Structure formats: structure tokens, C-alpha cells
Amino acid sequence: MSRTGWMAAMVAASVAVMTGSAMADVTIAVNGPITGPYAVFGDQMKRGAEFATAEINAKGGLLGQQIKVLVGDDACDPKQAVSVANKDVTEGVKVVIGHYCSGSSIPASAVYQESNLLQITPASTNPKFTDEAAAKGWWNVFRTCGRDDTQGITDARFLVSHYKGKRIAVLHDKSPYGKGLADETVKGLEKASVKPAMYEAYNPGEKDYTAIITRLKSEKIDAVFVGGYHTEVGLMLRESQDAGFKGQWMSGDANATDELRAIAGASSDGFLMTFGPDQRNNPAAKDIVAAMRKTGFDPEGYTLYTVAAVQVWAAAVKTAGTYDAKKVAEQIRGKSFDTVIGKLTYDNKGDILDPKYVVYGWKDGKYTEYTQ
Template identity: 50%
Template sequence: MMKGYACHLSVLALLAGTGLARAEDITIAVAGPMTGSVATIGEQLKNGAELAAQAINQSGGVNGKTVKIVIYDDACDPKQAVAVANRIVSDGIKFVDGHACSGSSIPASEVYAEADVLMMSPASSNPTMTDKAAEQGWSTIMRLYGRDDAQGKFIGPWIKQNYGTKKIGILHDKSAYGKGLADVVKASLNSAGIKEVLYEGINAGEKDYKAVVNRLKSQGVEFLYFGGYHTEAGLIMRQAADQGYKFQLMMGDSIATPEFGSVAGPAADGTLFTFPPDGRDSDAAKGALEQFQKIGFVPEGFTLFSYATIQAIAGGIAKAGSTDPKVVAKTLRGTNVDTVLGPVTFDEKGDIKDPKYNINVWKGGTYSKLTQ
């Protein structure tokens, strides 16, 4: 699913690497999957960050300094993410909005921690990232997004209440994100007395999942929880529909992208997934939504989380009166900062406090909050 190790850098990144970035700028790297099978998530991060910087600069910048965004491509690949992290450190950038995939964020975080770079992920949810940082005393590793264990604890009781009498199967794609989320959901269900009839990992990046569909059918799975990304989920649903096999699919936040509907086709309808409350419903996002409307981009998925991450970093710098990443990280743990998602604050591990979730449903090529 993840190929190649070469980094795609923007012209600004090259300028930074050659020392031509203006000294008075506050440069923030955006690191995520700009290419590859989950490139739509990278596009969300990029657009969210760039428009946040635009709004901040139009309001006078941060303590008189201009925010500059530099884009780096990790293709959601762990090895490429480490290469990107090293390039960011080499380029002298001290703040990172990223990475998106947990499998990228976890190894990259070690590079940033050693260099005292403040990394704030707008999308990675595997608890290992900040748990390890706390154990190692790495204060500059943070995330503006809820953890898998919080997501699993939210959804487990709901699955029991609504599908506890069904035959439940659990699949994952063996990634840090997918397996981590599937394991949390499994543990939550098992502790509630619900035992799955199937628990397996699949190989991400394949095109033919008929064998997987056949295993689900043979076990009589009526409700499937899948920890993974939209491409594999869409193919599984489409190939199951081709066989006339129907089941209820539920996933985590990774399918908050229109590409899921494109891959799955009509079989996407009815798919459920958890995601934080839609920031587009927040009064704080009105100005940002006007920005996105002007460029013709729909701020779905992780877009506003990336926007908020830039705001949080900028807000931390402003309140700290410093561009020292350690000072900024300490400041962010002791105060609220205003974002398009509303005021946010962080705990001692660097995780956002009190994350909330909704259950969403796909229908007609788009998704909305489930009401029942």
C-alpha cells in the first residue's frame, strides 16, 4: 500500500533547505501522505494548514512574524516518514503539523524529540505515540486529535447495545493505526462479554479481497469492524456486494473521505464510522469555511484538525512569547488556545483533553451524523 522512499518537497521546502527562508518567518512543516493510496488525507492537511496560515498572517501574524507553510510527503510510509523527519530537522524547521498515519508519526516522533522539534499530529490516534513520549520524557510530541483507546471505549458499548446479538467479525490491516484501533475495540467488546467469531489481519494494498469476503461469509459475519483505511474497506464492500453478501460495516475515522464512496460504490451506503463532531458546525469555523468556499475545497475529514493544529502552534508561540519548541509545548499544556474547533487544551502527555465522538453513516456518496 505504501511505496517509495523519495520525498516530494515543495519549492518552499527547497528554499528552507538552502537557507533562503526569511529569518523573521515562523516556518511550520506539514508532513503527511501527499501521494499514495491515502493522498486525500494529505490534501486535507495541506489545505487546512495553508488557509490557517493565511488567516493568521492577514491578522498580523504571530508576535509580528509571518507564518510560512512547507509541505513534505511521507506517503504514509514509516521509512519515508523518518527520512522526512530528518530532512525537516536538517532544514532547521522547529514546528511540525503532522504526521497523519500513526505508522508514520510514531517513528518520526523519535527524530523530532531528539532534535527538540515540536510535532503536533492532527490525525494520528495510536496511543503509543504520546505514551512513549511521556515515558521517555519527550515534551515536544503532541496531538490535536483523540486517541484510539478513547475512540474504542466510546464505540464498544454502542456496538454491544445495537449489534451485540449479531455475529461480529473484526479485521485490521496490520498497520499501527488499523490494528491498534481494532485491538481496542476487540478489548472493549470482550470485556463487555461479546466474543467475535473472527479476528484477522489482511494485507493492505491488494486489489482482490474475495478470499477475505469468503472467510467472512463462512463464519456468518453479520457485523464487521475493520481497522484500516478507505481503499481496502471500499474494495471489501464492493466485492462482497458482487457476491450478494451483505453485512454491517463499521470503521474508525479513516473513511471520512469521499474516496471511500468512489471505491465502494453503492455498497458504501449504510457504512458506519466514528469521527469527532464536525467542526463545520462550530461558530468558530465560520471564517475558515468562507476561506475554503473561495478555493472550492470541501473541508472534510482532517482538514479542520490541520487548520486547528496551525492555530494551536501559533497560539502557543504567541502566549509563550518564544519560538523555543520546549517553551511552546510547556505553555500549551498550561493554557487554552482558540481554534476553529473551539478552545483546546492538552494534558501532560501532550494529548488533547476530553475528545468527543459522533457516529456517522455513509449514504449517496457522502456521510452525515447518524440520528437514531
């Protein structure tokens, strides 16, 4: 081969390598409870992340590259979450969308920080997730949802306005999410000079909570706030109806799933919960909601918060012009983003400014904003 021919071949080979590199897939992770009692929320996150990345890929990808989604199953178990996090590091993912449970997000965040990996949770609401990270000088954690200390204020205000002077019980499942939300609600009650008549922990995963129901009846409780998940709350609702307990039940966002009705049956009617505004009704989400419903899936709960997490990351990557985690984080902190759930503005800790919470009431297996 002549020198000219050899040089031409090398140039062609170099172009081919560069083109292949430019078009190589980039992997992101979505981690949550794909199995176990809270798998419905892991499915919401998985569908949200896959939908968001499919939209990006259909428009040519991100920085010229297609996005793949690696799904990690932590089952809302802290040890399993750390194992999943270490796998993500080995796989070289560019961002972690997750986890769902605060008890998973918090321990996993240490792995991500050590490995310079960005984490955006759409669902973990415990204040410690961002507060403790900020205290340590970490830069890598963000969320697209609100916090328990904001949600707890909403819960407490409702209970004070409707049940002040009556007997209020607060229950929790001992988890970072459940206990965290219960304790923030108690803080709100006590600020209004309302002391709960009963504060009690229960063990998640039990098949029978009649002992708690019996105590609620004997204590003549008028309203019960539960910091916990739909699997246990649904069972308590059913057992309270069977036992003739007439008190009002209320809980938080971990009950935002149609599975609550499947567990509680008709006893879910009248149940109250707090969650962010129903993002399915957000004008910014109209097209995405319609597209997802065409597939037979209703994007309830944290589906759209997961879509928003991917959108925030992708927008920051575009602005930074790189996938480098630290440079991307710099383009999130203190910045605003137009997302499927509206405009999100971040503070210096990685929390969104002014998250909203509203009260919902359940009837006939569906929840709508409570207006009474």
C-alpha cells in the same frame, strides 16, 4: 568620511540588519501522505496548514514575522517519514504539523525529540504516540485529535447495543492505526462480555479481498468492524455487495473522505464509521469553512484539525514570546486554546481532554451523524 558620518552609517546599517532579521520568514512543516493511496488526507492537511498560516500572515504574522509552510511527503511510510523528519531538522523549521498515519508519527517523533523540535499531529490516533513519549520523559509531542482507546470504546458500545448476541468480526490492516483501533474495539467488546466470532488481519494494497468476504459469509457474520483505511474498506464494501454478503460494515475515521464513494460506489450506502463531531458544523468554524468552500474545497476529514494544530502552536508562541520549542511546549501542556474545532485543553502527555466520537452513516456519497 567624518567620524560622525561613519557612525551614522553604521547605525543605519545596524537598523537595516535588525529590521531584515525581524521580518525574516519563519518556516513550519506540514508532513503527511502527499502521494500514495492516502494522499487525500495529505491534501487535507496541506490545505489546512496553508489556510491557517495565510490567516496569521494577513494579520501581520507571528512575533512580527511571516510564516512559510514546508510540505513534506511521507506517503504514510515509516522510513520515508524519518527521512522527511531529518530534512525538517536541516531546514530549521519551528514546528512540525503532522504526521497523518500513526506509523509515521511515532518513528518521526524520535527525530524531532532528539533535535528539540515540536510536533503536533492533527490525525495520529494511536495511544503509543503520546504514552510512550511520556514514559521516556519527552516533552515535544501533542495532538489535536482523539485516541484509538477512546474511539474504540465508541465503536464497541455501538456494536454491543446493536449486535450483542450476534456474530461480530473484527478485521485490521496490521498498521499501528488499523490494528490499534481494532484492538481497542475488541477490548471494549470483551469488557461487555462479547467475544468476536472472527479476528483477522489483511494486507493493505491488495486488489482483491474476496477470500475474506467468502469467509465472512461462511462464518455467518452479522457485523464487521474494520481497522483500516478507505482504500481497502471501499473495495471490501464493493466486493461484499457483489458476493451477496449482507452483514453490517463499520470502521473508523480513516474513511472520512468522499473518495470512499468513488471506490465503493453505491455499496457505500449504509456503511458506518466513527469520527469526531463534524467540525464543519462547529460555530467556531463557520467563517473558515465558508472561506475555504469559496475556493472550491470542502474542509472535510482532518482539514480543520490541521488548522487547529497551527492555531494552538501560534497561540503558544505568542504567550511564550519566542519560537523556542521547549518554551512553547510549556505554554501548551495543561493549557486551553480556542480553536476552529472548539476549546482544546491539554493534559500533561500532550493529549486533549475529553475528545468526542460519534457514529456516522453513509448515503448517496455523503456521511451524516447516525441517529437510529
